[in-house]
Every structure is written in C-alpha cells, then in structure tokens.
Amino acid sequence: MKIGSNSMDPFLNMVNISKSFLDVKALQEVNLSINENEIVGLVGENGAGKSTLVKILAGVYKADQGKISIDGKDIYFNNPQDAKKHGIGIVFQEQSILNNMTVYENLFLGQEKFFLNFGVLSKERMLKEACEILAELDIDIVPTRNANTLSFVQREMIEIARNVWLARKSNAKVPIILLDEPTTALEQNDIKFLFQKLNELKKHTAIIFISHRLEEIVTLCDRVYVLKDGKNVGCFSKDDISENLLRSKMVGKELVGEFYQSSMQRKAGEKVVLELKGCFNKHAFYDVSFQLKEGEILSICGTIGSGKEALCKAIFGITKFDSGEVYIDGVDVKGSINSPMDAFNKGIGYIPEDRRNEGLILNLPIFENITLTVLKKLKSHGMVSRKKQFEVTEKMVKKIDIRSASIAALCKNLSGGNQQKVVLGKWLLSGNKILVMSHPTRGVDVGAKQQIYTLMREMVNDGVSLITMGDSFEEDIGLANRIIIMKDGKIMTIIDANESKPTSVDLIKYIV
Amino acid sequence: MKKIQFKKSNIDLTKLLPLVAVITLFTFFSLRNSQFLGLYNIGNILDFANTYFIAGIGLTFVILIGSIDLSIGAMISLDTIIFIIMINALGFWAYPIIIVIGIALGLFNGVVLMRLKIPSFIVTLGSSGIFMSLALIFSGAGPIGLVPKQLHTLSFLTARIGPFTVNHLLGLILFIVFQIIQNKTVFGKTVYAVGHSEVTTKLSGLPIMRTKLISFTISGLCTALASIVIVSIMLSAAPSTGPPYMLLIIATVVVGGTSLSGGIGGVYNTLLGSLLLSMLRNGMNVIGINIYYQQIIYGAIIIAAVSLTLDRSKIKIVK
Numbered sequence A: 001m002k003i004g005s006n007s008m009d010p011f012l013n014m015v016n017i018s019k020s021f022l023d024v025k026a027l028q029e030v031n032l033s034i035n036e037n038e039i040v041g042l043v044g045e046n047g048a049g050k051s052t053l054v055k056i057l058a059g060v061y062k063a064d065q066g067k068i069s070i071d072g073k074d075i076y077f078n079n080p081q082d083a084k085k086h087g088i089g090i091v092f093q094e095q096s097i098l099n100n101m102t103v104y105e106n107l108f109l110g111q112e113k114f115f116l117n118f119g120v121l122s123k124e125r126m127l128k129e130a131c132e133i134l135a136e137l138d139i140d141i142v143p144t145r146n147a148n149t150l151s152f153v154q155r156e157m158i159e160i161a162r163n164v165w166l167a168r169k170s171n172a173k174v175p176i177i178l179l180d181e182p183t184t185a186l187e188q189n190d191i192k193f194l195f196q197k198l199n200e201l202k203k204h205t206a207i208i209f210i211s212h213r214l215e216e217i218v219t220l221c222d223r224v225y226v227l228k229d230g231k232n233v234g235c236f237s238k239d240d241i242s243e244n245l246l247r248s249k250m251v252g253k254e255l256v257g258e259f260y261q262s263s264m265q266r267k268a269g270e271k272v273v274l275e276l277k278g279c280f281n282k283h284a285f286y287d288v289s290f291q292l293k294e295g296e297i298l299s300i301c302g303t304i305g306s307g308k309e310a311l312c313k314a315i316f317g318i319t320k321f322d323s324g325e326v327y328i329d330g331v332d333v334k335g336s337i338n339s340p341m342d343a344f345n346k347g348i349g350y351i352p353e354d355r356r357n358e359g360l361i362l363n364l365p366i367f368e369n370i371t372l373t374v375l376k377k378l379k380s381h382g383m384v385s386r387k388k389q390f391e392v393t394e395k396m397v398k399k400i401d402i403r404s405a406s407i408a409a410l411c412k413n414l415s416g417g418n419q420q421k422v423v424l425g426k427w428l429l430s431g432n433k434i435l436v437m438s439h440p441t442r443g444v445d446v447g448a449k450q451q452i453y454t455l456m457r458e459m460v461n462d463g464v465s466l467i468t469m470g471d472s473f474e475e476d477i478g479l480a481n482r483i484i485i486m487k488d489g490k491i492m493t494i495i496d497a498n499e500s501k502p503t504s505v506d507l508i509k510y511i512v
Numbered sequence B: 001m002k003k004i005q006f007k008k009s010n011i012d013l014t015k016l017l018p019l020v021a022v023i024t025l026f027t028f029f030s031l032r033n034s035q036f037l038g039l040y041n042i043g044n045i046l047d048f049a050n051t052y053f054i055a056g057i058g059l060t061f062v063i064l065i066g067s068i069d070l071s072i073g074a075m076i077s078l079d080t081i082i083f084i085i086m087i088n089a090l091g092f093w094a095y096p097i098i099i100v101i102g103i104a105l106g107l108f109n110g111v112v113l114m115r116l117k118i119p120s121f122i123v124t125l126g127s128s129g130i131f132m133s134l135a136l137i138f139s140g141a142g143p144i145g146l147v148p149k150q151l152h153t154l155s156f157l158t159a160r161i162g163p164f165t166v167n168h169l170l171g172l173i174l175f176i177v178f179q180i181i182q183n184k185t186v187f188g189k190t191v192y193a194v195g196h197s198e199v200t201t202k203l204s205g206l207p208i209m210r211t212k213l214i215s216f217t218i219s220g221l222c223t224a225l226a227s228i229v230i231v232s233i234m235l236s237a238a239p240s241t242g243p244p245y246m247l248l249i250i251a252t253v254v255v256g257g258t259s260l261s262g263g264i265g266g267v268y269n270t271l272l273g274s275l276l277l278s279m280l281r282n283g284m285n286v287i288g289i290n291i292y293y294q295q296i297i298y299g300a301i302i303i304a305a306v307s308l309t310l311d312r313s314k315i316k317i318v319k
C-alpha cells in the first residue's frame, strides 16, 4: 500500500444521498461507492430508487442532501453536462440514438464543437475518431452505417462508446458508465455479447449495472448493492452473492411458495376459444395452426425473427393475416378483424411489451389509464361518471396491489412494476376473455413478478385464456399449460406441459 | 426541487396562466381608459371574442388530438356566402341548411384524412383551396349583401340586452355543451387519450379514426355557427371574408393554453384565449396602434404561446 495516497478510499463515493419527489421519499441516506475496474450491481424492487440514484450520479436529478466525491475530491453537478465532464455517462433504457443519422454522427451527438475547423464540421476527423474509439472497444460496426439498421444491443454499444469517448475528451481519470436495465429488451445471445464487452470494458472503466434478472447480476458483478424502499439494505462482494440471498434481501423476506405458482395450475377447459388454421403472413410466419382452450395458458417460444411477435400482433389486429382461417368460439372471424378495435370487440386484449409508449398514457393519471377499456361501461345518463371511474379503479388498485400515493398520480411517476400492474388492471377490467401478453413481466422485480404470475393464474381460473410470450424459458415453462415453439415463421412443435414440465434444454433443442 | 414542482403542476398552470392574463389585461385597460368599461365597448369586446370562441371550439378538438385544421378560413368564406344566398332565397331555412353544410365540409376533411392517411395540415391546406374556389364560384367573386326584406331573419341575433346579444347566448350554450362533451363523454376522453398517445389508445381498443372524424366534423359545425354570427353582424359576405380569421382563430386556441402537441388544454382554455385576444385588440385600437401593425403582435403571440405549451419530448426533431 502506498503511503500518503488514499488508495483505501474508493474512486467514486456517494455518501448519505437523499432525494424526495414531493411526498415520495425515493432515497434516504443511501451510500454507494465504486472503484476502477469494477462492475457494481444495483438491485431492488420496483420503486426502490435505483434509477433515481444513478440519475443523481449522472446529474439528471439533484440530490436534496448528500455528497459525491471522485478521487477524494467533492464534486457538485447542476446538470448532465457537469457530470459528463467528470467522466460519468448514463445509458437510459429509452435509447437516445437518432434513427435518421449515421453511427458516427450519433457517437458525437451534441459534441460537434470538438470537430469544428473554422466553424465547419470536419467529417474526416469525426470518422477518424469514431474508428479509433470503436476499434479500441472492439465494436465491429462501420461508422458510416445508418443507425436505423442497428440492433438494440448495437445501439447500446454505441451509447457506451459515446460515454467512454466523452470521458476521455474531458480528461476524466476513469470513465464511469451507468447502465439502467440494459438487458431488459435483449435476447439471450445479445446479453452474452453485452456481458463479454462489459468484461473487457471494465479493464479501463467503472460500471454500475442495474437489472431485475438476478442470475445476470450474479454472473457479471464484482459487488452488489441492494436497495429497499429507498434505503441501503446490504452490499455483497462476488463470493457472497447468490440469487436467493439477493432475492430475500430485496423483498425483505423469503419468497414463499413456488415462483410460478404451478400448484395453482389447472387443466384447461374443453371449449376451444380461439383457433387458427393455416394462417400466413408474407413477412413473418406461415402455416400456423393451433387451438387455445378456455382457461389455458399457452406460451409461444422462439427467438426474434421466429415470427412469434408478428403472430401475436396479427391475433389482435395490429398486423394482418394474409390468408388462413381464424375462429373465435367456433365462429369464423377472418375478415372481420382489421384493427385492434375489431379484435377488442371480439373479446381479445393485448398487453404490449413497450408499456411506456404502447401500454400506458404516461401523462394521464392511473384512473384514466385503467378505465380506458371500460369507458362505455362506466356511463350513466350517457356520460362517463368520474365517480364510477374512481370506484372501479380503487377496487382494482386494491385487488392487484398497485402502490401509489393516489389514483390520481400520473403514470409516468410510477415505478416499472406498478406501471405494468396498471396495464394488467386495464385488461382485467375489460372482461375480455382472450388476452395476448407480450413479455408481461419485463422490467418487473421478483416480488412483483410473483404477484403477476398469481394474477395470471387467477385470471385463467376465472375462465380467461392467455397467450403469452415470456421473458425467459423458465417463465414460459413455469406458467404454461402448453408451449408452442416457433422457428423461422413456422411452428416446430407444441409441447404439453400439463402433466410434467419440460426443461429449457427440451425447448432449445427445437430452436437451434 | 423547484423545477420538478413546476412540472408536476404543469397541467393546472395551463388553466391558470391564461386566466391571470385575462384578469391582468382587463384591469390594465380599465384603469388606463375610462371608456373601456363602457357598455358599447364591452359589447364590442364580447362580439369579437364570441366569434373567435365559437370557431375556436372546433379547432380546439382538432388540436387536442394532435392535428390542425387550416381550412377554417376558407370554410368561413364558403359558409357565409352560402348562408347569405340561402337567406335571400329561403329565409329561416338557411339555418338548418348551413349547419348541414358545415358538418359536411368538416366530414370531408375527416374522410380524406382517414382514407389517405396524410398529415392534417396538408389535407386541410388542400381542402382550403377547394372551399375557396367554391366560394368564388358561388359568389361570382364579389360581395353579396342581404336583401332588406330578410333583415328580420338575422336581426334578432344582434338584438342587445345591455352589452349582451343572442349571439353571445349561443356562445355560452356552446361553451356548456362542448365542455360536457369534452369532459364527460367517451368521445371526449378518447380525444385526450389520442392526443397523449395514439398507439396506447389504439391498443386499448378505442376508435381512433372515428374520434378524428368527429373532431374534424365538430370543426366544420362550429365554423358554420361562427359564420352565422359573422353574417348577422356584417349583413353581407364575400370570398375575402374568411382568410383573415384563420390566424386569429389559431391564436385564440393556442393563447388559451391548448398545446399543439395534443392532449393538453380544452374548450375552457379557448374561451380565455378569445377574451384575451379580444381585449388586446380592443386595447390596441383604443391606444391607437395602427391596424397594419397589429398582425405583428398576433404573430408574435402565437409563437410565444406555442413555445410555452408545446411538449417537446413528443417531437423528436423540429422541422
């Protein structure tokens, strides 16, 4: 140990950070530190304050109280630009890559001042530096490529590269990269790819990584902080971390019962509520035939490009079946479902994976969102009764345990899990009997996940039928009565999971 | 901290700010000029505000869903000309006829928008040309006056009780009716939902196209009603009647606090906007600002109001 240097102190230190949003105490005296060459995990339930904490570090929010120091020196930021000057950059889940620009333009977005020659932007210099930084981080993307051709994970890499480059330009000693749920929207392969890159990247940076998937945290992180209700409840180093430990710390108690509530699983009814025969979409899938029974959970597995997303969208009238027959309760409905509204009127519902943009109206309060599907039913004397809106919302909020100060709170201020519950509540209220769910537990914490699984079980026991695309094979297997496996637009097989559950390996066999 | 609180109460602010502006302006002009509170002047202010408010109601719905209707000016020309021709020929029958025609013109905009799926400003810019041509054809390109024997068909609208007229009563009734439609009906709720997020609304099984169609139809209807008011005051019509109204009707809506990005604002805001502009115009006239310069003020006000109310997070790139 060097004498005189403060090498014992962490490189970056956040001490006693507190932050309130009006009446919500998002963070209370939270501590977090991080060193060079370290990936620090941050876990906690929805609303625990993870995003708020990294946003404070990135200068997006200002802490009400607390201190941040880098290399032993206290630092203060007023805005993200100040934080960037200290080498701190954040990659939000809502990506900030502009589609109509090239990779190199995106890399240096907002930093064009570095490339001015007498007021004229030097494309050569931008390209040169873009090549350099991409080569250094071993990112294999041509800088002149158009950003709209990039995959999700490639876009994330560009955002990371942008932050590393800027940290260098600002002469920051160590770039600090904050990743808020970077894996939520990624497929298994892409996650592997990202992790490999992050492990290389950490050789010259420090990384904070937020995720709800505990297995990711366990494999990737050197240290993990657990937050609960805005407070630190523990910090564990690599050797001590286990999924179970993290889970119990996050929830504050052991999760009781089987995670997917398989004990609640019932055999589906005999009645066929939805049947597809030889359905075809010229861009996505062909010859798709299956039956959905009353009270059944039917999972659809497959990689991106397997056609499962397009199939689910077609069932809800978002995209088209080019040919084939569709029966609902035995009645041929082909041709009469041309829009989501038609599908809705036929008793189908759809929970989109992008809940912020497609599932919710973020700028409207909870009660307006939850009652969107039942406005007509809440009429008295021809007018939508606000009183009834409040009543049904209050009931639903209680039933599915949405945590918010008031039902008049705007949905944009809810945490991810509570947002998802609002979407679920909306469809529970609708009374529609067939629900298509695209990643219903994406970005939702373990506790809330289990609640959502329970909710799904309760729904099917009430006679609702579910088609779901899960976030993992485990989820699909755990929930489903039957599992459809799709590949290259075709159904490979349909596995019965009523009697005994298959394993992930059984499914993967058909997919690769 | 302060910043976030400001954001939280954003929606209330759009209701409050215009009200404060109306009261401030009213107080200012009352104190500056003793004639401002005179019966004749108040009547004047109300007349002006009333016309713009009625036409602005329809545009409010169109803007709430995130669209725009640029054909209102041309519609006023066409409506007023048809209305006066019909009165001269048929008397009171002109009223139901013009209302049907107003609805038809709005419906036309809505159907074109629905079928062709192109931006509303292009649709209504185009239909504006069509309506204007029709106005020129029907009028023979010149002004048409009311035949004296039909004066009674219109005069009751402008009969004064104090500063008030039957026209103002029409404005008041429309305010109440559309306030209810906006806040209490499935259509009204859907309008706000579409304005905030069309995708979410669509995926919740609500009728997007019908909502847009009705909004444009309301715009046509309200324009026809405003045209009745205009003719009742001017007792004549010409192809050149409508266009000058366009800028100020947009101003009325946005100055009231209704956001061009959709979902924020409403009929109440448009009422305040109409009073605000009317008092401003009246005040400028009283103070003696040349009418040629007044457009500069209106233009500047539109830009300022829009920049205050636009939700920039919804608009990725400004074109």
Ligand SMILES: Nc1ncnc2c1ncn2[C@@H]1O[C@H](COP(=O)(O)OP(=O)(O)OP(=O)(O)O)[C@@H](O)[C@H]1O
Pocket (backbone or CB within 6 Å): A021, A024, A025, A026, A044, A045, A046, A047, A048, A049, A050, A051, A052, A053, A413, A414, A415, A416, A417, A443, A445
């Ligand atoms: N801008 C805001 N205004 C009001 N309340 C907010 C705001 N941002 C966050 N909150 C509240 O602060 C708390 C912490 O939210 P935060 O987004 O940090 O949670 P999180 O741990 O990131 O959750 P998730 O896993 O769902 O993303 C929540 O109760 C949330 O409702």
Ligand SMILES: [Mg+2]
Pocket (backbone or CB within 6 Å): A050, A051, A052, A180, A416
């Ligand atoms: Mg978060």
